[in-house]
Amino acid sequence: MNPEATPIPTLSSAQVAELDRLVASRFALSVEWLMDAAGWQAARHCRGNTAVLCGRGSNGGDGLAAARHLHRWGRLHSVAAVDRGAFRGAAAMMATALEAAGVEIEDRPRLDGSTEILDAIFGTGLNRPPEGRTAEWIDAINRSATRVLAVDLPSGLEADNGHALHPTVRADLTITLGLPKAGLLMGDGPGLAGEVWLADIGIPPQAYAMVGVTMPARLFAVHDQVQLAGARP
Numbered sequence: 001m002n003p004e005a006t007p008i009p010t011l012s013s014a015q016v017a018e019l020d021r022l023v024a025s026r027f028a029l030s031v032e033w034l035m036d037a038a039g040w041q042a043a044r045h046c047r048g049n050t051a052v053l054c055g056r057g058s059n060g061g062d063g064l065a066a067a068r069h070l071h072r073w074g075r076l077h078s079v080a081a082v083d084r085g086a087f088r089g090a091a092a093m094m095a096t097a098l099e100a101a102g103v104e105i106e107d108r109p110r111l112d113g114s115t116e117i118l119d120a121i122f123g124t125g126l127n128r129p130p131e132g133r134t135a136e137w138i139d140a141i142n143r144s145a146t147r148v149l150a151v152d153l154p155s156g157l158e159a160d161n162g163h164a165l166h167p168t169v170r171a172d173l174t175i176t177l178g179l180p181k182a183g184l185l186m187g188d189g190p191g192l193a194g195e196v197w198l199a200d201i202g203i204p205p206q207a208y209a210m211v212g213v214t215m216p217a218r219l220f221a222v223h224d225q226v227q228l229a230g231a232r233p
Contacts, residue, residue: 010182013124031090039065041199048115055121061091063120077114121155129165162187
């Protein structure tokens with residue numbers, strides 16, 4: 001499919017939150033299932049020895065799921081979480097499953113020796129500048145000479161308007177879940193997201209309709225990932 005031939009709608013952070021609620025309450029799809037699908041899709045783009053950096057929320061849970069798949073495939077270098085004890089719900093289950101597979105969740109990034117970094121620190125809920133450890137981790141990512149991939153959107157980028165808070169991850173590739181977040185396509189987004197790929201994680205078209213979005217027919221009918229934009233300028 002040629003994304004330029006069919007208009008691709010975007011999602012706001014409020015629509016993402018409502019989709020998460022609807023998928024579980026109306027369509028009986030567990031948050032854990034969607035989180036695992038998100039992690040699997042993100043991991044598929046990681047070609048080498050990948051260091052995964054996870055925040056406290058659901059974006060961090062996606063990173064933990066990705067780390068488990070990378071471990072299965074022999075492509076996990078390390079995984080670190082800003083606060084292992086802060087995980088709740090589905091993210092806590094992803095952490096438990098990763099540790100059950102024999103992977104240690106470290107408390108600081110270990111980037112030396114990695115060939116790629118997967119950024120899963122912040123997702124669509126960020127509304128203030130990163131600070132403390134999260135800011136330090138983002139700075140470490142940006143100082144590295146390693147290929148950087150972001151889950152859903154680069155950490156530090158505001159999902160609704162594309163404003164880059166300080167600091168914001170500069171990604172080479174972003175795997176955005178379901179439909180693109182508006183901030184990837186406006187403001188600072190295009191310059192920070194790199195290549196943008198849409199990844200199908202199983203959200204029903206009816207759920208999108210219930211938040212006012214029309215899912216393009218057959219968007220994922222042939223391929224479960226579709227490139228939305230080329231390399232950043």
